[in-house]
Amino acid sequence: MDIIVCIKRVPDATEAEIEVSRDGQSIDTEDLTFGISEWDNFAVEEAISIKEEHGGSVTAISIGDEDSEDVLRRALAMGADRAVLVSDAVFEGSDAFATARILHQVVSQHQFDLVLTGAIASDTSAGQVGGMLAAMLDVPQVALATDMSIEGSKAVVQHEVEGGLERVVELELPALVTVQSGINEPRYVSIRGIRKVAGEEIPVIDAGSLGIDVSELGRAGSRVRLNELFISAEGEGAEILEGSTEEVADQLIERMRERGVL
Amino acid sequence: MPKILVVAEFVGGSLDETAQELAGAARMLAATASQDYSVSAVVLGEGLSEASAGLALWFDEVFVFDDASYAVPDAEVYGAAVAPLVEREQPRLVLIPHTNNGMDLAPWLAIRGERTMVTDCLSLEWSGESIEAVRMMYSSKVQARVTVDPSAKGFLITVRPGAYSVPDGAPGPSGSVIAESSAAGAAPRRRFVRTVTPGVEDVDITQADLLVSIGRGIEEEENLEIVEKLAVALGAEVSCSRPVADKKWLPKTRQVGTSGATVKPKMYLAIGISGSFQHLGGLKGSPFIAAINSDARAPIFEVAQVGIVGDLFDVVPVLTEKLEALNS
Numbered sequence: 001m002d003i004i005v006c007i008k009r010v011p012d013a014t015e016a017e018i019e020v021s022r023d024g025q026s027i028d029t030e031d032l033t034f035g036i037s038e039w040d041n042f043a044v045e046e047a048i049s050i051k052e053e054h055g056g057s058v059t060a061i062s063i064g065d066e067d068s069e070d071v072l073r074r075a076l077a078m079g080a081d082r083a084v085l086v087s088d089a090v091f092e093g094s095d096a097f098a099t100a101r102i103l104h105q106v107v108s109q110h111q112f113d114l115v116l117t118g119a120i121a122s123d124t125s126a127g128q129v130g131g132m133l134a135a136m137l138d139v140p141q142v143a144l145a146t147d148m149s150i151e152g153s154k155a156v157v158q159h160e161v162e163g164g165l166e167r168v169v170e171l172e173l174p175a176l177v178t179v180q181s182g183i184n185e186p187r188y189v190s191i192r193g194i195r196k197v198a199g200e201e202i203p204v205i206d207a208g209s210l211g212i213d214v215s216e217l218g219r220a221g222s223r224v225r226l227n228e229l230f231i232s233a234e235g236e237g238a239e240i241l242e243g244s245t246e247e248v249a250d251q252l253i254e255r256m257r258e259r260g261v262l
Numbered sequence: 263m264p265k266i267l268v269v270a271e272f273v274g275g276s277l278d279e280t281a282q283e284l285a286g287a288a289r290m291l292a293a294t295a296s297q298d299y300s301v302s303a304v305v306l307g308e309g310l311s312e313a314s315a316g317l318a319l320w321f322d323e324v325f326v327f328d329d330a331s332y333a334v335p336d337a338e339v340y341g342a343a344v345a346p347l348v349e350r351e352q353p354r355l356v357l358i359p360h361t362n363n364g365m366d367l368a369p370w371l372a373i374r375g376e377r378t379m380v381t382d383c384l385s386l387e388w389s390g391e392s393i394e395a396v397r398m399m400y401s402s403k404v405q406a407r408v409t410v411d412p413s414a415k416g417f418l419i420t421v422r423p424g425a426y427s428v429p430d431g432a433p434g435p436s437g438s439v440i441a442e443s444s445a446a447g448a449a450p451r452r453r454f455v456r457t458v459t460p461g462v463e464d465v466d467i468t469q470a471d472l473l474v475s476i477g478r479g480i481e482e483e484e485n486l487e488i489v490e491k492l493a494v495a496l497g498a499e500v501s502c503s504r505p506v507a508d509k510k511w512l513p514k515t516r517q518v519g520t521s522g523a524t525v526k527p528k529m530y531l532a533i534g535i536s537g538s539f540q541h542l543g544g545l546k547g548s549p550f551i552a553a554i555n556s557d558a559r560a561p562i563f564e565v566a567q568v569g570i571v572g573d574l575f576d577v578v579p580v581l582t583e584k585l586e587a588l589n590s
Contacts, residue, residue, distance in 0.1 A: 131369025
């Protein structure tokens with residue numbers, strides 16, 4: 001079972017106050033920590049646990065600058081066998097389509113039975129690269145997996161569908177599965193574990209080694225362009241209670257009374 | 263005349279509300295375009311006569327795939343039917359609801375249909391031949407305005423459920439209903455096994471009047487205790503957002519959201535929950551929403567009636583004490 005898992009390094013915005021930079025083209029990342037996209041972490045764990053059960057190999061692939069080595073090294077520490085960094089200045093500004101095209105070229109250079117991606121990326125929240133990649137690879141796919149197993153030449157995948165239901169489907173391998181968060185409990189990565197793989201070489205693939213015209217990559221090859229980022233008005237709807245902790249607690253109880261819920 | 267094609271979802275025996283929402287979005291785009299557009303819909307399922315008549319009130323044309331083979335929504339089966347239709351009809355714009363099934367189908371269809379794709383849009387407007395879309399990034403904390411240039415064939419865009427409201431009343435004359443059937447293609451490589459209905463455990467949060475709901479802000483499993491105490495003082499049940507269920511700190515049956523339970527309480531007290539649309543999608547019946555969050559910009563404050571910006575570890579114990587004092 002040879003598995004490829006596609007991962008992305010992103011700023012962690014979940015518990016942070018986010019500011020947009022002056023030019024409106026990015027967020028201020030000075031005070032943010034970076035790491036593997038939440039969904040991708042579950043995908044790495046899933047890949048490694050399948051390998052542990054069925055044998056084979058796990059190859060982690062990331063597109064990004066040299067800092068993305070961090071998330072690849074983390075995947076190695078979790079148990080991936082190989083990591084590949086796909087990095088070139090001309091990739092910058094790639095939209096999801098251009099990103100899927102780059103991944104398609106890289107993945108096609110490998111033997112694989114299964115490709116795993118996160119269902120969405122924590123930064124863009126778009127949820128499209130995995131499905132696009134499956135279409136380009138011409139393999140069956142399923143989105144939002146919450147459980148999966150390998151049975152012979154098939155992947156049996158439970159995934160989220162309409163109305164809070166889940167559905168089980170069988171995919172013929174090779175296949176691509178996008179992973180929903182919560183599918184497993186990703187293993188802990190210790191600093192010692194990271195140190196162990198510090199010496200492992202991570203090959204870098206650049207645009208020259210892919211069979212794509214540079215005009216189809218990065219900003220030039222992208223049809224979705226960012227105009228501006230903005231943050232909608234603070235507390236648009238809510239009446240924000242002011243005062244000490246005691247005072248706001250009293251006011252909240254008062255509001256509950258007014259609404260007849262107490 | 264160029265077309266806008268809406269993929270209508272037929273689930274659980276009826277049309278999903280997004281079909282009408284996207285009818286509204288499509289009509290708005292048709293009315294504001296520099297040339298005349300017609301608006302069409304495609305629907306797949308089994309037993310669609312009522313649904314297709316309903317869609318015909320909203321769309322100029324309704325393409326209907328009504329067959330037992332479409333009874334269970336499946337991205338591969340549906341895609342194999344819709345892709346040739348898109349190829350034949352050449353809509354300039356395909357609109358798909360950003361639901362779980364929509365997310366399963368849309369990226370594949372965008373590649374097969376060679377159309378520029380953008381997902382989870384909150385609003386759309388023309389900008390010359392391009393479309394300007396607003397969508398959310400970074401845990402719904404930042405909005406992005408993007409320009410989407412069409413490919414030679416056009417666009418494929420997914421729209422967030424609820425982003426467009428259902429228009430008041432159907433626009434009028436009935437459109438035509440066109441029965442479709444798809445030629446037998448290659449054998450499917452993805453097969454339906456079964457549908458799973460999540461079981462209800464000890465507590466059914468969908469029936470609760472008062473919910474104290476906890477999110478990522480709780481930080482550690484041990485900290486759940488302070489929220490449980492508050493719930494007892496309020497006579498409420500405890501529910502949660504996705505990160506808490508993902509970590510198995512509470513069972514999945516306590517998760518509120520589009521991938522969890524749909525709840526309709528009288529009061530929803532959201533603690534340490536930022537308020538992603540997937541989470542808010544599970545909240546119905548216009549409850550009184552109060553939120554406690556340390557991030558003043560958390561999207562939950564946009565839907566809450568009352569908010570406390572502060573550390574939940576300070577506020578929750580004080581609130582609990584005061585409620586306990588009232589109870590005794």
